[in-house]
Amino acid sequence: MRILHTSDWHLGRIFHGVHLTEDQAYILEQLVELIKDRKPDVILVAGDIFDRSVPPVEAVNLLDDTLSKILMDYKIPTIMISGNHDSPDRVDFGSRLMEESKLHIIGRYSRDIKPVVIQDIFGPVYFYPLPYVEPAIVRESMGVEIHSHDEAMHVIMDNIKSTMKMDKRNVLITHTFTAGGEASESERPLTIGGSSVVDATYFNDFNYVALGHLHRPQRIGGDNIRYSGSLMKYSFSEAAQKKNIPIIEMDEKGNVSVETVELKPRRDLRCIEGHLEDILKGPQNGESREDYIMVTLKDEGAILDAMGKVRSIYPNTLHIERPQFISANTRLNVDSNFRKMDISELFSSFFKQVTDIEMSEEQKTAFSDMVSKLNNSLRGE
Ligand SMILES: [Mn+2]
Incomplete structure (x- = not known):
């Protein structure tokens, strides 16, 4: 069984005032090409399909276009869950109808999670879709006293495992912060104050766990518990990350091997540091001037229209930081790490x-x- 795992598309994202829909369309086109090329048996999208609960029209249209190509042109079954940015009910719209076309959208958490069964030459693989869910909702539906994401995950996993066939191949798709994972700056915290992490040992009985939420592509422990990472870089803290798409080959016994494929964004996201004079010399190593840029200026004195000057060389500069610059009138001790x-x-x-x-x-x-x-x-x- 060949599985393509992706998550955190955040369609409709606005980054420093720039609508990223065109950039997202550009990269999703490559994803569709990759799907056409590699013909996976199933595609998993592990939440945060949209950037907000009421996404802009352009984002809805982009999702519609992308899914139509995947499902109608290439007929690849697709399983999507909602993440903490999505509205469970809106994502759930039409889900029963779309099941007929092999598009499985699970927006709302329900107590009894039915697996989506996909066959290969060795038999069935059971995919358990668990959308992002608040602990309070699990408490209500299960009727047990739980207060944290960890307790909620524990109860949900016990419930799934009580009916799961352990001698079969099982895959979990979920959107959560797993202990041991490394966060970036573009994830919205799951809880305000307190811990939102869940123990990775709950996932041990699955042959593969397709995670969403953390935007850095990463494994948790072995090869089989993995964050695909976000579709694109969504904060300057991710400038040095390499985003990629994991393609998982699962054998007859459920053992996995993973290959990752890098897609090329329309514009990269980069951080540049230096004195204005040097920055205005332009890219020195063949980098594109069109990239999205954050500049850290080392100059100390006042500079008239720094943004205008930098943008004459790098038109898509989005942010300038001046850690060395303290104006005479500034008495507030502002933490530059804000x-x-x-x-x-x-x-x-x-x-x-x-x-x-x-x-x-x-x-x-x-x-x-x-x-x-x-x-x-x-x-x-
Ligand atoms: Mn996300």
Whole structure:
């Protein structure tokens, strides 16, 4: 069985004010070519199909085009789940109808997870699709006291394993933060404050686990528990990462070997550091001027229209940082690492600046609760 694993497409993403739909269309075209070439038996999309719960029209059209090619031109069964950015109900629309065309979309979590069965010459492989789910929803549907993502995953896995045929080949598709995984800056945290990681040992009985959520392509332990990583680089912290698509060959016994294929983005995402004078000399090693660029300027004094100057050489410069530059009027001690802070840290830093008082633990908890509620209501829960 040949499995193509992908996740975190984030269709409709806006990055530093730039709509990435054209870049996403460009790379999905290559993905479709790869599918045509390699003819996998099944395609897995492990969540975060869209970047937000109500995606823009262009993103919906792009998904429609891509799935039509995969399912109608090449007739490859496809299994998709929703991630923490997707709206479970909207993603679920028409899912029963589309099953007829071998498109299995699982937007909403349900207590009894039915496997999608796909055959190869050796027999069936059971694919268990588990969309992203809040612990509170699992608590309600299972009627057990659970409070964390880890406890929720434990209960869900026990439930799946109670009916799973251990002598058959089984694959799990899910969207979660697995312990041991390395995060990037473009993932939206699953919980505000507290831990959202789940233990990887729950996944031990599966022959392959296709994970989504973490945007860096990576294995957890062996070859068979893996994050495909996001379709593209979605933050400057990912500039040095190599995104790729894992293609998994599963043998008769369920052992896997994995090959990864790199796709070429329309524009790469790069970080450049130096003095303005040197940066204005342009790319020195044949890099494209059209790439999306973040510049860290080492100059100390004031520079008139730094962005205009840099953009005359690199038109798609999206962000300039000036860590050395402290203006005479700036008395606020702003942490230059604010890009790396999560929303709670950002807010408490803002609070401190405005009031000159540290936030209390109670205030922090109240803030986290409010943001969680807001996130959930945006997802329609
Ligand atoms: Mn994601």
